[in-house]
Structures are given as C-alpha cells and as structure tokens.
Amino acid sequence: MILLQNLRVPLAHEMQTLLNLACRRLQIEPLAVKELRVLKKSVDARDKAEIHFVFHLLVGLEDEAAEEPLARQAGMELHAPPKMPALPEAPRGRLRPVVVGAGPAGLLAALILAKAGARPLLIERGRPVERRQADVADFFASGRLDPSSNVLFGEGGAGTFSDGKLTTGIKSPYIPFILDEFVKAGAPEEILYAAKPHIGTDFLPKMLKGLRERILALGGEIRFGTKLTGLVQGAGRLRALRAEGENGQEELPCEALLLCIGHSARDTFAMLAESGLRMEQKAFSIGLRIEHPQALIDRAQYGEFAGHPALGAAEYKLSCHLPNGRSVYSFCMCPGGRVLAASSEEGLLNINGMSAFARDGENANSALLCSVEPGDFGGEGPLAGIEFQRQFEKKAFELGGGRFRAPAQRMEDFLAGRASRALGALRPSFAPGVTPADLRACLPGFAAESIRQALPQFARRVRGFTDHESVLMGVETRSSSPLRIPRDKNSLQGSILGLYPCGEGAGYAGGILSAAADGARCAIALLEAGQAPPLRGD
Ligand SMILES: Cc1cc2nc3c(=O)[nH]c(=O)nc-3n(C[C@H](O)[C@H](O)[C@H](O)COP(=O)(O)OP(=O)(O)OC[C@H]3O[C@@H](n4cnc5c(N)ncnc54)[C@H](O)[C@@H]3O)c2cc1C
Known part of the structure; x- marks a missing residue:
C-alpha cells in the first residue's frame, strides 16, 4: 500500500474527503482505489484559529502492481508493515515457566510464552476482573479496602481502573503486536492509529477477559488468589517457589520465573530482599x-x-x-x-x-x-x-x-x-x-x-x-517504582539465576504499553535462554 503522510483535514470531514484528498495527491481516480486505511490520526491545535486533523493514510490500488511505480513517481513510499520478531520455540524437557502478576507485563509475557507452546503458569494474588470490579465499587462506596483485590491488585494490574492511555516514549519492536492483541481481545480499534491512543476503564475489563481466554486457549494456566511468598534456591539459582492460595501453602518446582509484580507489592519486595535478590534504590x-x-x-x-x-x-x-x-x-x-x-x-x-x-x-x-x-x-x-x-x-x-x-x-x-x-x-x-x-x-x-x-x-x-x-x-506517591531490580543486560536475569525481573515494579517500565513491551521482551529472553546451553548450576 502507498503511504501518504501529513494530510491536513478540517475537523468536519468524512471518509470521502480523505479519499478525494488522497486521489488528488496521487493524481488518480477514486475508482482506482481498492482500500483506504488510516495509519495515524492526530490533532494540530497549535493555531487555535485553524485547528485541524493530520492524517497518515495507506492507499491500496485495484491494480496492486501499479502501486510501486505510482509511489515512486509521486515521490512517496510503499508502506512496510512492522513485523513481530520471530518467537523462539519453547524449550523441550524443561519445567513450565511461571509468571507472577497479571498486570500488562505478566499478561503479555504469559501470552508470548503460551504462543511459543511453553504452557506457562500465571499466578496473581488478586481476583479475576469481574470480581475485582465489584470489590473496587464496594471500596469506592464504603472506604473498606480489600488488600488483595483493589485498584492496584487483581487481573489487569494497576492500569485496570485507568484512562488506559497507551502513549509511551519507548521504541519496541513488540508494540504493533501488543496493540493488535489488545484489539483482538476487545480494545477499541482506534488504538491502532490514534496519535494518543487510550482504551478507557470501561473497555479494559472486556479486553482483559479476551487476553485471559487467549492465554488459556493456547495452553497456559492462570491461578487467581495465589500469591508468591518465597523463593527456594540451590547452587546459585532458582529451584522452586512458595505460593499461598486457596489450597493453602504450596511449593512449586520452578527454574524460570518472570517476576511482574508491579510497584506496589511491598510485602513481596521485602521477601525478595530477605531472599538475597539484589535490589537498589x-x-x-x-x-x-x-x-x-x-x-x-x-x-x-x-x-x-x-x-x-x-x-x-x-x-x-x-x-x-x-x-x-x-x-x-x-x-x-x-x-x-x-x-x-x-x-x-x-x-x-x-x-x-x-x-x-x-x-x-x-x-x-x-x-x-x-x-x-x-x-x-x-x-x-x-x-x-x-x-x-x-x-x-x-x-x-x-x-x-x-x-x-x-x-x-x-x-x-x-x-x-x-x-x-x-x-x-x-x-x-x-x-x-x-x-x-x-x-x-x-x-x-x-x-x-x-x-x-x-x-x-x-x-x-x-x-x-x-x-x-x-x-x-x-x-x-506511586508514579513509578521506588526501587530497581538489576538484571543482566543480555540474559535479562536478576542476581538469582532463573529469575527475570520485569515490568514497572522491577524498574524497567512506566505505563501500560512499556510494561507490556517489557513482558514480551523478557518472555522472549526466557525462551532464548532455554535454547542456549544450560544455565550455571544445572
Ligand atoms: C489508577 C491508575 C491509573 C493509571 N493510568 C495509566 C494510564 O492511563 N496509562 C498508562 O500507561 N499507565 C497507567 N497507569 C500505570 C500502569 O497501570 C502501570 O504502569 C502498569 O500497570 C504496570 O504494569 P506491570 O505489569 O509492570 O505491573 P502491575 O500492573 O502493577 O501488575 C502487577 C500485578 O502483580 C500482582 N502481584 C503483586 N505481587 C504479587 C505476588 N506476590 N504474587 C502474585 N501476584 C502479585 C498484582 O496484584 C498486580 O496485578 C495507571 C496506574 C494506576 C494505578
């Protein structure tokens, strides 16, 4: 498709206006156009006397072969859609990875692992989003706090009761994939092209249920009401984790753990400090x-x-x-x-x-x-x-x-x-x-x-x-995490081998989209490590 950039359009316009403008720019007839797609839409309000929209459009022609010569002739480019980096295959004969925390980082990490066939286990201390909505509504009405199901804890993590803004300063190859998954799961399609996209707190629960279903359908398991309470180490690496949930205390064998606990898991940070995980202010x-x-x-x-x-x-x-x-x-x-x-x-x-x-x-x-x-x-x-x-x-x-x-x-x-x-x-x-x-x-x-x-x-x-x-x-007070969990810049593991500090709580993200992107990045690092020679201590 041909990429047309910076088309200025009045506030009151229709799709026909965009089509006419695109055709004028390319000097073609509307009938030659097979598809017109909005790639980006922003508002230019610098001059308050003349506020208008600015569009980047993609134009597909009935005659696809004519796109390249026409673009060249008009001094424009063909659009190269971003590609999601290839997923490494899930390592065979290893324990399934465990993801802790079902915020944006943990959900995207679990989704990537599930897509790669690694059958991850995702544990979340809070409740599924339907129950969480009721708990939060009760809290707003009564001021009674449920310490395990609230605005910060539960399915969707800290951003569930939010504006769902998806603006971020980071560049990540995973962002187009993440936005696409969000839309497939129920987010408004506008997030794919708006210059300042947002989901809104009314659409977020639907999207979270969609993500949950997708992880489960791909072979992942999710346990709500289950809190990480301890790490079991041996020979310098992670061997198992302790969790507390409906079944009481249990020890789960674990050699790869994605720690996506957000910036407010203060009891968990204290446990991690006692376990000797290196952390810094x-x-x-x-x-x-x-x-x-x-x-x-x-x-x-x-x-x-x-x-x-x-x-x-x-x-x-x-x-x-x-x-x-x-x-x-x-x-x-x-x-x-x-x-x-x-x-x-x-x-x-x-x-x-x-x-x-x-x-x-x-x-x-x-x-x-x-x-x-x-x-x-x-x-x-x-x-x-x-x-x-x-x-x-x-x-x-x-x-x-x-x-x-x-x-x-x-x-x-x-x-x-x-x-x-x-x-x-x-x-x-x-x-x-x-x-x-x-x-x-x-x-x-x-x-x-x-x-x-x-x-x-x-x-x-x-x-x-x-x-x-x-x-x-x-x-x-909780603009971002008050501590960082240092990780190796290549393997992305923390000072305890097998543990991947991830997302906002570990100090590597600030916001929904950057946390999700860090979750994706860590999941891929974990998959790649599984293909590499065994870690020290194996
Ligand atoms: C009210 C509000 C509005 C916001 N608005 C926006 C916005 O519009 N746009 C934006 O980009 N960002 C927004 N943010 C910030 C954004 O939500 C966070 O940056 C993002 O959620 C961080 O993602 P995360 O996955 O790293 O951690 P979190 O989303 O914090 O998720 C961590 C999860 O881990 C779970 N957990 C913690 N400890 C344990 C444990 N021991 N065992 C098991 N589970 C555990 C928690 O229950 C939680 O669900 C907002 C935050 C809040 C609170």
Whole structure:
C-alpha cells in the first residue's frame, strides 16, 4: 500500500474527503482505489484559529502492481508493515515457566510464552476482573479496602481502573503486536492509529477477559488468589517457589520465573530482599492531583473549537525545571475522568486518576509531581523509598479523616499557604469523598514548595490553570517504582539465576504499553535462554 503522510483535514470531514484528498495527491481516480486505511490520526491545535486533523493514510490500488511505480513517481513510499520478531520455540524437557502478576507485563509475557507452546503458569494474588470490579465499587462506596483485590491488585494490574492511555516514549519492536492483541481481545480499534491512543476503564475489563481466554486457549494456566511468598534456591539459582492460595501453602518446582509484580507489592519486595535478590534504590516522584472543569481545559487548548464533537475532551502535558534543581510535571492526565483512591494497604492513602473511553465526565484531572531522589529517602537499603512513600501516604490518610477520604484544597488556598475550610463550585470527583485540608501536611516540604512555584508557570501555558475554583488532592506517591531490580543486560536475569525481573515494579517500565513491551521482551529472553546451553548450576 502507498503511504501518504501529513494530510491536513478540517475537523468536519468524512471518509470521502480523505479519499478525494488522497486521489488528488496521487493524481488518480477514486475508482482506482481498492482500500483506504488510516495509519495515524492526530490533532494540530497549535493555531487555535485553524485547528485541524493530520492524517497518515495507506492507499491500496485495484491494480496492486501499479502501486510501486505510482509511489515512486509521486515521490512517496510503499508502506512496510512492522513485523513481530520471530518467537523462539519453547524449550523441550524443561519445567513450565511461571509468571507472577497479571498486570500488562505478566499478561503479555504469559501470552508470548503460551504462543511459543511453553504452557506457562500465571499466578496473581488478586481476583479475576469481574470480581475485582465489584470489590473496587464496594471500596469506592464504603472506604473498606480489600488488600488483595483493589485498584492496584487483581487481573489487569494497576492500569485496570485507568484512562488506559497507551502513549509511551519507548521504541519496541513488540508494540504493533501488543496493540493488535489488545484489539483482538476487545480494545477499541482506534488504538491502532490514534496519535494518543487510550482504551478507557470501561473497555479494559472486556479486553482483559479476551487476553485471559487467549492465554488459556493456547495452553497456559492462570491461578487467581495465589500469591508468591518465597523463593527456594540451590547452587546459585532458582529451584522452586512458595505460593499461598486457596489450597493453602504450596511449593512449586520452578527454574524460570518472570517476576511482574508491579510497584506496589511491598510485602513481596521485602521477601525478595530477605531472599538475597539484589535490589537498589531508585528515583521516583511525589505530588498532588489537580482537578479542573473539563470545559476550562477545552477552552484553553481549543479556543473557539472547544466542545467540537470531533475533538473530544482536551488534554495537556506540562513540565518545568526549577532553580532549586527539582522538576515538576503533569502526569497521567485523565480528560473527562475522575480521581480515585489507589491504595493497597490499610491506613495509607495514595491517589490516581481514570476515565471512560468517551472521556465525557465533568472534570479533567492530572497528577502534578515533583522529582524525588534516593538522597531524599532518609534511609539505607533498597526498601527505603517504600518507607518514604508510606510516611506521606499515612499523613494523607489521616488528613482526609480516614476511610480513604482524600484531603483536598482549593487552588487559591494552596497558593496562599492556608488550609481550606470548604471547597468552591467545583465538585471533586474523588471516590470515596474529600475533606478540606492543608495539603502541605502530606508532602515533603521541598515538593509542596516546588509545586507552588511551578503552578504560575503552568498557568502561562494553560489559561485558567490556577483558577481559584480548581481543587488539589493528595497524595500521589506511586508514579513509578521506588526501587530497581538489576538484571543482566543480555540474559535479562536478576542476581538469582532463573529469575527475570520485569515490568514497572522491577524498574524497567512506566505505563501500560512499556510494561507490556517489557513482558514480551523478557518472555522472549526466557525462551532464548532455554535454547542456549544450560544455565550455571544445572
Ligand atoms: C489508577 C491508575 C491509573 C493509571 N493510568 C495509566 C494510564 O492511563 N496509562 C498508562 O500507561 N499507565 C497507567 N497507569 C500505570 C500502569 O497501570 C502501570 O504502569 C502498569 O500497570 C504496570 O504494569 P506491570 O505489569 O509492570 O505491573 P502491575 O500492573 O502493577 O501488575 C502487577 C500485578 O502483580 C500482582 N502481584 C503483586 N505481587 C504479587 C505476588 N506476590 N504474587 C502474585 N501476584 C502479585 C498484582 O496484584 C498486580 O496485578 C495507571 C496506574 C494506576 C494505578
């Protein structure tokens, strides 16, 4: 197919408009076109007086043989679809690999292993997504936390109750394959071509069930409610793992384990440290979440085009470096979304955001985060970052008044450095509810001050950003993992042979797509190792 790039199209257009433009560019008749496909669609809103879409299109001709000479003549290229790297065959005569954690990393790893015929066992401490949805709904309504089934733990991992944004800065050969699998499993087809794709929390459960069925159909096994609790080692490598589930404690022989436990499995990190797995402190970020009326963000980004049905809810992405050496940036913006408690431990509050695919809620929210370095942790050892997070999550929980209500503050009060006694016209979307407070009490001093300094800079880029009615909530601590599990750069194994640290919790991903890509990468490394000479200790 011929690749046509950068076609500027008005907001109100039809497929016929694209066809006419493509034909004009190629100087052919519409009847010569067999297929027209959108490869990429983005919004160009740099000039607010003339917002338009930009398309990359693929054109297939009735006469396929004419594509190459026509493309050459028009100075264009033929499209070379990306190819998934070949899957190594599953090694014979080995124990089946075990994947721990059914987040994006673990699910993609299990899918790849199953496709290669390795019959993986996937264990997940939380529940299947249908049961998990009910547990989370109960938590939002009552503030009663189930420590094994919540916004962070259960099928789909941390991103299940999210905006399902799939933007990533990484380049990975597995991404087209992953997106394709997501769509086959039930994600909206738009993720294949949107410049900033998102799935939405309403489509995610359907997609997760689809992925589950595919892994099972390919010979994998999934055990929910089953937690990794220990490692058994011998001669410098992994021999078995201990797990706790419905059948009580059990020991499972295991020589290859993909550890995809996310950034919040604090008890598991402690067990791994005791088992002697090498881990190290890692920088992350801490901050607040801001909520504005979505209409204010639409106006700031789209001017007169705000509310245009073809545009949907507007987004923003902001960052600045401050004279004090800290960075402050917006993170995980959820247009038309809501703010939620994303906690996994009783008495500790961490917040985040999510949106439905339509992004049609009243408010826009985003984290405003400040960088945190290991030097800020005030402790030694790989788990010091976790203790640092816990300290501020506890303060936020207490400030909110318990039952996972979030402390909240009007923008005007935060900038003036005084506690809020009441909130204004904006209705915070936070479940299970908010309590007016002074958010400086749940942040390290440097983070509160850095965010305060950054806000006027952000208001220069997004008009109305510091509008008096906007509301800040706290505290957001789990932007990424506070530790890293080092792995060999070729074999991808950690300091215990046979163990593959993988995904966000191990420090190799940040977000759904990069975690899924790391899962795929580690699964392939594991398959390749099976074909190589036996590991040391065999
Ligand atoms: C509310 C929210 C919104 C988000 N929104 C987005 C977004 O829009 N876009 C985006 O790219 N990213 C988003 N993220 C981040 C994204 O979800 C993560 O980056 C991603 O899920 C990390 O994938 P992972 O597989 O490495 O780990 P996780 O998704 O954290 O999965 C780890 C899994 O391991 C399980 N587990 C942990 N310990 C054990 C154990 N001992 N035994 C068995 N199982 C265990 C957990 O229960 C969990 O299911 C969001 C996160 C949250 C919390």
